[in-house]
Amino acid sequence: MDRALARPAAQQPEWPDPEAVRGVRAVLERVAPVVSAEEVDRLRARLAAVASGTAFLLQGGDCAETFAATTEQSIAGTVDTLHRMAASLESASGLPVVTVGRLAGQYAKPRSFPTDASGLPTYRGDIVNGREATAEARVPDPDRMLRAYVNSASAMAVVRALHATGAFDPSGAFFTSHEALLLDYERAMSRVVEGRERGEPKPYDLSAHFLWIGERTRQPGGAHIAFAELLANPIGVKIGPTTTPEQAVAYVERLDPYDEPGRLTLISRMGSAEVRRVLPPIVEKVAASGHTVIWQCDPMHGNTVRSRNGYKTRHFDRVLDEIRGFVEVHRVLGTHPGGLHVEVTGADVTECLGGPGHLTAPDLPHRYTTACDPRLNRAQSLELALLVGEFLRS
Numbered sequence: 001m002d003r004a005l006a007r008p009a010a011q012q013p014e015w016p017d018p019e020a021v022r023g024v025r026a027v028l029e030r031v032a033p034v035v036s037a038e039e040v041d042r043l044r045a046r047l048a049a050v051a052s053g054t055a056f057l058l059q060g061g062d063c064a065e066t067f068a069a070t071t072e073q074s075i076a077g078t079v080d081t082l083h084r085m086a087a088s089l090e091s092a093s094g095l096p097v098v099t100v101g102r103l104a105g106q107y108a109k110p111r112s113f114p115t116d117a118s119g120l121p122t123y124r125g126d127i128v129n130g131r132e133a134t135a136e137a138r139v140p141d142p143d144r145m146l147r148a149y150v151n152s153a154s155a156m157a158v159v160r161a162l163h164a165t166g167a168f169d170p171s172g173a174f175f176t177s178h179e180a181l182l183l184d185y186e187r188a189m190s191r192v193v194e195g196r197e198r199g200e201p202k203p204y205d206l207s208a209h210f211l212w213i214g215e216r217t218r219q220p221g222g223a224h225i226a227f228a229e230l231l232a233n234p235i236g237v238k239i240g241p242t243t244t245p246e247q248a249v250a251y252v253e254r255l256d257p258y259d260e261p262g263r264l265t266l267i268s269r270m271g272s273a274e275v276r277r278v279l280p281p282i283v284e285k286v287a288a289s290g291h292t293v294i295w296q297c298d299p300m301h302g303n304t305v306r307s308r309n310g311y312k313t314r315h316f317d318r319v320l321d322e323i324r325g326f327v328e329v330h331r332v333l334g335t336h337p338g339g340l341h342v343e344v345t346g347a348d349v350t351e352c353l354g355g356p357g358h359l360t361a362p363d364l365p366h367r368y369t370t371a372c373d374p375r376l377n378r379a380q381s382l383e384l385a386l387l388v389g390e391f392l393r394s
């Protein structure tokens, strides 16, 4: 693992005190994990069905969780929204839905620019620095990794309590995920577990069940892909519109060397204008490689725009259209449109345009509370699931 992590790593903070980082890592290497290796294996088995075309994957939650919003109410709202979306998708498609939250650990964010509009170092998620617009808040603080662990563990406790009451049966199982971005944290949360995965001990990143590598950190020579290669967890890789079919096959060969359905999810985030052009050659070449991956559509990140009044937003219709294009591509090629990856919340926020409330730009300031990207609110999320259910049925 040290060798993998010695490769160049994009999007890491410049910690002011490397000694303090080593101290925090030493603590995290000994804490109780947030999830168990048995649960990770159970998710892999469920994802194998998604890869083979007999189940559907729904993954969603905040773009960036914050410590302040790690509350029972907020977690219950997101979990309930995802379960309702899953129920719609399940009844329309006739396939069981595997539900995975972007929560209990989604605290690190990659950024396009090192400084923000006011010239301050950019906010990189609550696990790194503070969102407040002051120079002090923006200094990376390694103790935040300890707070991220505590908040993840408490969010996971809320998730477990919600499910223990039977409130969500029969679609009761719920798994967690986040972007494996901050390598000091992810490596420290990894545990070598004996006796699984081909009988050899293997590292499991027990900060979540499912980890993905983002669009900005998927460099083939970089540390993130090399780290993901070593893990026993199911892994996702975001692929944007500049991804070539050859690059996609290279990810598949490295991250799924034994062709294990459920191991790798390719999360396409092409934008509604590009998906029908860019995705087909990628799907064809990966299918021809003989590997069975999960094809998942992230209809959010390729459709981000700035509204005329200055808000980062997405239009519901563009989100829906990217999903429609994704399903069409797979229908034509005979592959399984296996899942959705969305930024959603149970709260009645005003961050994305359109949808059932017909939100327009002047509505955005009313309840625009995201710490990073705009999320579909509860009504938009439920409507999206109903409409996607219709494409999957037809």
Ligand code: PEP
Residues within 6 Å of the ligand: 063, 110, 179, 213, 214, 215, 216, 238, 269, 301, 373
């Ligand atoms: C995200 O999922 O919030 C994200 C940053 O996505 P991407 O890596 O696809 O840009």
Ligand code: MN
Residues within 6 Å of the ligand: 063, 064, 301, 343, 372, 373
């Ligand atoms: Mn995002």
